[in-house]
Amino acid sequence: MKKLPIGISTLSSIIDGGCVYVDKTALIAQLVNDGRYYFLSRPRRFGKSLLVDTLKELFEGNEALFRGLHIHPHWDWTKQHPVIHISFNDGVHTDRAQLEQRITGQLQDNAARLQITLPESNDNALLFARLLERAVAHHGQPAVVLIDEYDKPMNDQIDHPERAIELRDGLKNLYSVLKGRDTLLRFVLLTGVSKFSQVSLFSGLNNLQDITLRSTYSSLCGYTQVELEQNFADYLPGVNLEQMRRWYNGYNWLGESVYNPFDVLLFLQEKRYRSHWFATATPTFLLKLLKAGQYYLPELEHFEVHEASLGSIDIGNMSAEALLFQTGYLTIHDTLIRGEQLYLVLGYPNQEVKVAFTTHLLAELTPRTVRPERYSLRIYDALAAANLDALHELLKRFFASIPHDWYRNNHIEQYEGYYASLFYAHMVACGANTIPEDVTSTGQIDLTVIVENKVFIVEFKALDTEQANSKALAQIKSKHYADKYCDGRELYLVGIEFSKPLRNIVGFEWELAPQ
Structure with missing residues (x-):
């Protein structure tokens, strides 16, 4: 007798014709x-x-x-x-x-x-x-x-x-x-x-x-880590469970975190890390809403909102953060009590959403003629080889490819975090492990980028002048940001200075940190 797929429960004919039941x-x-x-x-x-x-x-x-x-x-x-x-x-x-x-x-x-x-x-x-x-x-x-x-x-x-x-x-x-x-x-x-x-x-x-x-x-819909490992054990040999968790787990509604079942089913069928859930619909409306609101993209990894702001939305008066949460592009990472008020800390649920959503945002923030996806593989290769001179040239070429007419038509140059957001988006879109506003004992690193056992400490400054002042790299050194990552990996300090009048990089300094 065929059982009803109870709760979120069936692989039915997707994986070797078998069925898996998770009892909810x-x-x-x-x-x-x-x-x-x-x-x-x-x-x-x-x-x-x-x-x-x-x-x-x-x-x-x-x-x-x-x-x-x-x-x-x-x-x-x-x-x-x-x-x-x-x-x-x-x-x-x-x-x-x-x-x-x-x-x-x-x-x-x-x-x-x-x-x-x-x-x-x-x-x-x-x-x-x-x-x-x-x-x-x-x-x-x-x-x-x-x-x-x-x-x-x-x-x-x-x-x-x-x-x-x-x-x-x-x-x-x-x-x-x-x-x-x-x-x-x-x-x-x-x-x-x-x-x-x-x-x-x-x-x-x-x-x-x-x-x-x-x-x-919180786990009424979705698979918990325990449910995944117990009920799908026959399909998990050879799967790196930590990597799978990082890619697909993480959706949370103030309880136990879960996987999106759609991701689990397709991943176990293909055994490839792809944006299975994200690819089923492109959030065009949300991307335009974020662009219009001039959101600073790194902030989406740690976004503090009042609990009431996520409760409901009105047609014609929608907050991006409420929509991002309700549609699953952001989820709850933590709670904060300030006075008698409850605040929720939102962020991307997992690597799938972070990479796919940021890649689409990068395309939304640049003209179609630029095609930023062409730079992703080369940026990753430059980081993996620690070829920072090549990275410098790739970034300069990218910013130079954005026509001045596009800036005027979009008024995007008035967006204070625009250039830093583009740099952050490129690092995420290329597939690097990125940590924005990385907290240390002496301050916050603008962006930590990790690629193949290499760590890059990045300070990005947008200047109102046309001349570099070498303050970006100096800040990394004076604040001893590198101390957090002195663990035997290759460690690079990278100071990037961007001229808003010239709309391009005017200062790019780097050093290999001593271990």
Whole structure:
């Protein structure tokens, strides 16, 4: 008998035709027992739909699928609840009329599956209400409502605010049906990527618990390190677990960190470190938002925000940090208490996202004609060979290739951290291990770059003059930044001075540090 892929659980035919099951039903049981109305936000391809499918099978009482799993002896299999399952996962939503048509179709499909009839009407709120009422009356048990990717219609048009608002209003009409119907509802779960504050749901359904940042459920979707090593043991021989962890683990919602399951499945199939999850969608809107906001790119590795700023977003007034977090490009690294306020420290979850996202940002911050990706391999080779003269020439050539007209059209030269951001992005994009604002006992190194057992301590200064002043290298030496890395590896001190008027490097000094 084929088991249901419980929680986030199947490799099914992806790896040598085999299946792997990760039992998440202990967390699911706790979720069901602790409350009735929930909202869960997770990035795309994180197993939200599989979680919803699991809940559907559970509440419908399909006992055979759960034998041998944690929840089986703890569930009342004599009760079978009518489940209303609505998903916005498929297709792209373009306008209100199309959305209403899709909603009508799903309501009718649910009615047919539940063996009830709906009245003839063009009012989806009315149809949803009748579906809920008649399902409970026909089956004699309160209903379960599962709405998967509740926000996708709005996210499909996120860069077209007027369209997104139109779609939001259509969703508000549907979700308003859930208010004040406690006697008809046994359990409600809505999943999505973003929490939009004006969909009439979060203010109207008073008992709706947002468990996105509930530490207990941080690993509800995704694989923990223990789950990976125990359940996928047959596929891990020869895999460097530390390298795999650095590349793909690290997503965190104030609890235990997890892997994106999509990455795990494809990596174990190919055994190659690639940007599997990132490649499924290019975050064009986010890249433009970061560019417009003139963010200092190294800051994205240690970004402090107030907890409230991540809670929800509004169409037309979106903060980049909230979107970066909700969509999975940044995750929680730490918490800080200042006074009575809680702040969260965000950063890239892992090497995959850091390299892929920074590479795309580098392209967004430079003209298409420059094609910065052409420099990446040569920059890495120069670092690996400790050929710093070649690195100097590559960087000068890159900055010189940006036309002056492009600066004028973008006003990018007014962006104080622009040049340092480009240098940082090149170091990340080439594949080097980079540590921005690297803390030492005497101060902060601008950037530490590590390539093949070679360490480069870099101080980057943007000058308002056309002349170098040798202060960059002098600061590295006076602050004894190299002391942190006197561990036997080749250690290089690199001072780079950039002239903003000339828009290029005017000072490039380096030394091999004595060991």
